[in-house]
Amino acid sequence: MTTNPFANLVIRQQLAADKFVDYVVSTIGCSVDDALLLLQTYLKAKVIKLNPASGAFTVTHGAFLDAETLLDVLHNRTAK
Numbered sequence: 100m101t102t103n104p105f106a107n108l109v110i111r112q113q114l115a116a117d118k119f120v121d122y123v124v125s126t127i128g129c130s131v132d133d134a135l136l137l138l139q140t141y142l143k144a145k146v147i148k149l150n151p152a153s154g155a156f157t158v159t160h161g162a163f164l165d166a167e168t169l170l171d172v173l174h175n176r177t178a179k
Contacts, residue, residue, distance in 0.1 A: 111154035119147065119156045127169050133177075137169060140176050 116138060123134035141147040146159045162168055 108151040112149050112151035114154040115149035115151070115156045118154070119149075122164070123169060126164075126166050127173070129173060133173055136176055137173055140172060 119138055119141075120131060120134040123129060123137055124131060129137075138147070141158070141163065142149075146163050148157050150157065158164055
Protein backbone atom coordinates (compact mmCIF):
# COMPACT_ATOMS: atom_id res chain seq x y z
CA MET A 100 0.00 0.00 0.00
CA THR A 101 1.02 3.58 -0.47
CA THR A 102 2.14 5.96 2.25
CA ASN A 103 -0.76 8.35 1.66
CA PRO A 104 -3.52 7.34 4.11
CA PHE A 105 -6.25 8.73 1.86
CA ALA A 106 -4.99 6.67 -1.06
CA ASN A 107 -5.19 3.60 1.17
CA LEU A 108 -8.84 4.37 1.93
CA VAL A 109 -9.64 4.64 -1.76
CA ILE A 110 -7.86 1.37 -2.47
CA ARG A 111 -9.76 -0.44 0.30
CA GLN A 112 -13.07 1.02 -0.85
CA GLN A 113 -12.36 -0.33 -4.34
CA LEU A 114 -11.52 -3.70 -2.77
CA ALA A 115 -14.95 -3.68 -1.10
CA ALA A 116 -16.60 -2.99 -4.46
CA ASP A 117 -14.56 -5.79 -6.04
CA LYS A 118 -15.64 -8.19 -3.29
CA PHE A 119 -19.30 -7.37 -3.98
CA VAL A 120 -18.83 -7.88 -7.71
CA ASP A 121 -17.07 -11.21 -7.10
CA TYR A 122 -19.87 -12.29 -4.77
CA VAL A 123 -22.57 -11.43 -7.31
CA VAL A 124 -20.77 -13.13 -10.20
CA SER A 125 -20.22 -16.31 -8.16
CA THR A 126 -23.76 -16.31 -6.75
CA ILE A 127 -25.86 -15.76 -9.86
CA GLY A 128 -23.33 -16.41 -12.63
CA CYS A 129 -23.78 -13.05 -14.35
CA SER A 130 -21.18 -10.99 -16.15
CA VAL A 131 -18.97 -8.45 -14.39
CA ASP A 132 -20.82 -5.65 -16.20
CA ASP A 133 -24.13 -6.90 -14.79
CA ALA A 134 -22.61 -7.11 -11.32
CA LEU A 135 -21.36 -3.52 -11.63
CA LEU A 136 -24.86 -2.48 -12.67
CA LEU A 137 -26.21 -4.13 -9.52
CA LEU A 138 -23.58 -2.33 -7.45
CA GLN A 139 -24.61 1.03 -8.93
CA THR A 140 -28.26 0.23 -8.26
CA TYR A 141 -27.59 -0.78 -4.66
CA LEU A 142 -25.43 2.29 -4.03
CA LYS A 143 -28.10 4.59 -5.46
CA ALA A 144 -30.79 2.92 -3.32
CA LYS A 145 -28.45 3.13 -0.29
CA VAL A 146 -28.82 -0.55 0.57
CA ILE A 147 -25.07 -1.21 0.44
CA LYS A 148 -22.14 0.48 2.10
CA LEU A 149 -18.53 0.10 1.02
CA ASN A 150 -16.33 0.38 4.09
CA PRO A 151 -13.06 2.15 3.21
CA ALA A 152 -11.55 1.30 6.58
CA SER A 153 -11.91 -2.47 6.34
CA GLY A 154 -12.38 -3.07 2.63
CA ALA A 155 -15.67 -4.88 3.23
CA PHE A 156 -19.23 -4.26 2.11
CA THR A 157 -22.39 -4.40 4.19
CA VAL A 158 -26.03 -4.40 3.17
CA THR A 159 -28.97 -3.08 5.16
CA HIS A 160 -30.68 -6.47 5.06
CA GLY A 161 -29.33 -9.89 4.17
CA ALA A 162 -32.18 -10.48 1.72
CA PHE A 163 -30.47 -8.08 -0.68
CA LEU A 164 -27.73 -10.70 -1.15
CA ASP A 165 -30.14 -13.54 -1.91
CA ALA A 166 -29.69 -14.95 -5.41
CA GLU A 167 -33.36 -14.53 -6.28
CA THR A 168 -33.32 -10.89 -5.16
CA LEU A 169 -30.15 -10.17 -7.12
CA LEU A 170 -31.69 -11.68 -10.25
CA ASP A 171 -34.94 -9.72 -9.77
CA VAL A 172 -33.08 -6.44 -9.34
CA LEU A 173 -30.90 -7.15 -12.35
CA HIS A 174 -33.91 -8.12 -14.48
CA ASN A 175 -35.85 -5.01 -13.47
CA ARG A 176 -32.82 -2.80 -14.02
CA THR A 177 -32.01 -4.14 -17.49
CA ALA A 178 -35.68 -4.11 -18.56
CA LYS A 179 -35.69 -0.30 -18.50
